[in-house]
Amino acid sequence: MAKVVNLTQARKARDRAAKRAEADANAAKFGRTKAERDLEQAQADKARAALDAHKRDQADKRDPE
Structure with missing residues (x-):
């Protein structure tokens, strides 16, 4: 039986990983x-x-008073 994946969470995780890789670079x-x-x-x-x-x-530059 295949594992059920929430596509929204998977997309957000993929985007976060890409941004993290760019930030590290x-x-x-x-x-x-x-x-x-x-x-x-x-x-x-x-x-x-x-x-x-x-x-x-x-x-020192002024006249002494």
Whole structure:
């Protein structure tokens, strides 16, 4: 005896699997992990802080009062 299949559920499952496969391909192609994003942000913050630490104050450029 053959197994009874709900065609609507089968179609939705097939569509979900196709979308999941496409999403996985896009994630591999374009995505970065959260750890990678956090590391890049931390490196950018550190570089910005180092640059700001070497800037001269605006008060130094004005006439002394």
